[in-house]
Amino acid sequence: MPSEDARNEGQPGCGSSDRIRMKLTLAYVGTHYHGWQIQARPEGNLLTVQGLLEQAVSHVAGVPVHVHGAGRTDAGVHAEGQVAHMDIPATRAGVDWQLALNTLLPHDIRVVRAELAPEGFHAQFGAKRKRYVYRLWLSLRYTPPRLYPFVWSCGPVDVDRMLEAARHLEGRKDFSSLKNSGTDLLSSVRTVYAVRCLATDAHGRCEGERELAWAFEADGFLKQMVRNSMGLLVAVGRGKLAPDDIPAILEARDRRRAGPTAPAQGLTLDSIDYVLSSDQ
Amino acid sequence: MPSEDARNEGQPGCGSSDRIRMKLTLAYVGTHYHGWQIQARPEGNLLTVQGLLEQAVSHVAGVPVHVHGAGRTDAGVHAEGQVAHMDIPATRAGVDWQLALNTLLPHDIRVVRAELAPEGFHAQFGAKRKRYVYRLWLSLRYTPPRLYPFVWSCGPVDVDRMLEAARHLEGRKDFSSLKNSGTDLLSSVRTVYAVRCLATDAHGRCEGERELAWAFEADGFLKQMVRNSMGLLVAVGRGKLAPDDIPAILEARDRRRAGPTAPAQGLTLDSIDYVLSSDQ
Numbered sequence: 001m002p003s004e005d006a007r008n009e010g011q012p013g014c015g016s017s018d019r020i021r022m023k024l025t026l027a028y029v030g031t032h033y034h035g036w037q038i039q040a041r042p043e044g045n046l047l048t049v050q051g052l053l054e055q056a057v058s059h060v061a062g063v064p065v066h067v068h069g070a071g072r073t074d075a076g077v078h079a080e081g082q083v084a085h086m087d088i089p090a091t092r093a094g095v096d097w098q099l100a101l102n103t104l105l106p107h108d109i110r111v112v113r114a115e116l117a118p119e120g121f122h123a124q125f126g127a128k129r130k131r132y133v134y135r136l137w138l139s140l141r142y143t144p145p146r147l148y149p150f151v152w153s154c155g156p157v158d159v160d161r162m163l164e165a166a167r168h169l170e171g172r173k174d175f176s177s178l179k180n181s182g183t184d185l186l187s188s189v190r191t192v193y194a195v196r197c198l199a200t201d202a203h204g205r206c207e208g209e210r211e212l213a214w215a216f217e218a219d220g221f222l223k224q225m226v227r228n229s230m231g232l233l234v235a236v237g238r239g240k241l242a243p244d245d246i247p248a249i250l251e252a253r254d255r256r257r258a259g260p261t262a263p264a265q266g267l268t269l270d271s272i273d274y275v276l277s278s279d280q
Numbered sequence: 281m282p283s284e285d286a287r288n289e290g291q292p293g294c295g296s297s298d299r300i301r302m303k304l305t306l307a308y309v310g311t312h313y314h315g316w317q318i319q320a321r322p323e324g325n326l327l328t329v330q331g332l333l334e335q336a337v338s339h340v341a342g343v344p345v346h347v348h349g350a351g352r353t354d355a356g357v358h359a360e361g362q363v364a365h366m367d368i369p370a371t372r373a374g375v376d377w378q379l380a381l382n383t384l385l386p387h388d389i390r391v392v393r394a395e396l397a398p399e400g401f402h403a404q405f406g407a408k409r410k411r412y413v414y415r416l417w418l419s420l421r422y423t424p425p426r427l428y429p430f431v432w433s434c435g436p437v438d439v440d441r442m443l444e445a446a447r448h449l450e451g452r453k454d455f456s457s458l459k460n461s462g463t464d465l466l467s468s469v470r471t472v473y474a475v476r477c478l479a480t481d482a483h484g485r486c487e488g489e490r491e492l493a494w495a496f497e498a499d500g501f502l503k504q505m506v507r508n509s510m511g512l513l514v515a516v517g518r519g520k521l522a523p524d525d526i527p528a529i530l531e532a533r534d535r536r537r538a539g540p541t542a543p544a545q546g547l548t549l550d551s552i553d554y555v556l557s558s559d560q
Binding site for chain 1: 307308309358360378379382387388389390391392421422423424425426428430
């Protein structure tokens with residue numbers, strides 16, 4: 001077992017020139033985690049995906065290794081295609097990292113792919129397009145137990161109104177009204193390529209007319225921008241806002257205008273594209 | 281809220297003539313339960329679906345009510361369409377039972393439907409056909425976190441061999457070789473209508489070539505018969521048995537001949553049909 005070799009060799013720390021960069025593609029169910037990012041606490045660190053991953057990677061590497069994610073996901077948010085990079089000792093290049101890490105990680109976090117990163121690869125700064133999927137459940141009678149951790153049971157909505165509103169969320173513009181505070185970004189301008197209602201999600205999965213999945217694609221998202229966009233669309237779908245209200249809400253650049261944030265549990269980070277992704 | 285009314289009225293117990301029978305259709309994720317059936321222990325009852333359901337029903341009814349299931353499901357087995365009946369005080373006929381019970385039950389147990397039972401309805405003795413679905417995951421590299429609680433990650437199998445073997449499991453015959461001990465049934469003869477490999481499951485859900493769902497339909501199943509049938513088919517799919525070995529294994533009427541039982545977590549009770557089910 002590769003991880004066993006790694007444990008026993010007792011590799012000393014090495015300089016960056018002795019390290020090679022790897023790209024990890026990750027899937028996780030976020031229900032039981034305090035999000036992606038490591039959160040240190042005096043009484044002990046909170047349970048996070050990055051934290052468990054760094055533990056496992058460092059264990060296999062034999063030295064401390066930092067895992068750098070493409071972006072944070074909030075507590076309760078899921079991923080099918082989160083991406084991260086890590087610089088491992090060159091002597092560990094032969095390890096089957098996917099199997100080694102999946103042996104150590106809990107079952108709700110999986111390495112879908114582990115590969116040598118292309119030259120100059122950076123999980124965060126190299127990301128060119130991100131795709132999120134948000135799932136709604138439209139019946140208030142019951143939510144199927146299997147779907148419960150992955151949907152917002154928002155009740156009935158008018159899909160046509162939401163589709164009309166979604167058009168206003170596409171394009172290159174300032175999305176301050178959909179950004180929660182807590183990040184110090186210089187610019188709130190993003191390009192949203194698409195806000196689409198999926199007949200089925202990426203895996204062909206929608207339960208008839210009672211499940212509704214939405215895909216959000218952009219060159220990047222501000223803090224909680226997808227959840228705030230979904231909250232806005234559901235407000236329109238419920239008749240609390242009109243589709244034509246959206247432009248003014250965006251132009252106001254005021255978070256208080258755009259209504260409540262959709263719950264974390266309905267959100268999944270679906271995939272991330274990089275330049276030259278077809279070559280990777 | 282109907283359940284609130286029920287709590288406050290303090291309905292006294294009433295004779296069977298004052299009761300009316302209701303049919304419940306239930307979905308649950310079995311992961312956290314010790315199966316369907318109530319299991320009394322001196323140190324306290326184990327957590328079971330029937331136990332929680334009877335608690336909730338009795339609470340809404342204001343009197344103790346027994347919930348009678350169509351059949352037991354093992355610890356860890358899931359359901360999309362388990363059926364049960366219960367005799368509630370006639371004075372409670374106006375309650376919205378689905379909403380009342382779903383308010384009280386945990387999210388991994390849901391009442392999909394609650395309705396007045398047809399004349400003479402009995403969840404167990406009236407069941408004419410049961411359908412189970414068993415899901416396999418065929419890659420050993422990783423199991424998607426979302427699917428993990430619902431599949432057996434058995435690794436690669438030869439589907440054509442399994443399909444050939446499955447033909448021998450269909451028809452009316454003695455299935456003693458696929459019955460675990462622990463039940464005192466008079467006969468081990470059952471009619472298996474179909475053992476089918478699903479390109480997709482009942483909800484159109486299979487993840488490409490790495491997920492494989494099997495449907496088992498019969499007039500009834502012996503104890504762990506579906507899990508034992510699946511274990512047998514996987515043994516064939518792995519090349520440990522030949523498809524043509526199946527008839528002799530069945531004719532032996534000896535549980536030890538048929539190989540290991542497939543894990544509970546891959547199994548879902550999909551649906552149950554009753555006589556006149558189209559009228560219900």
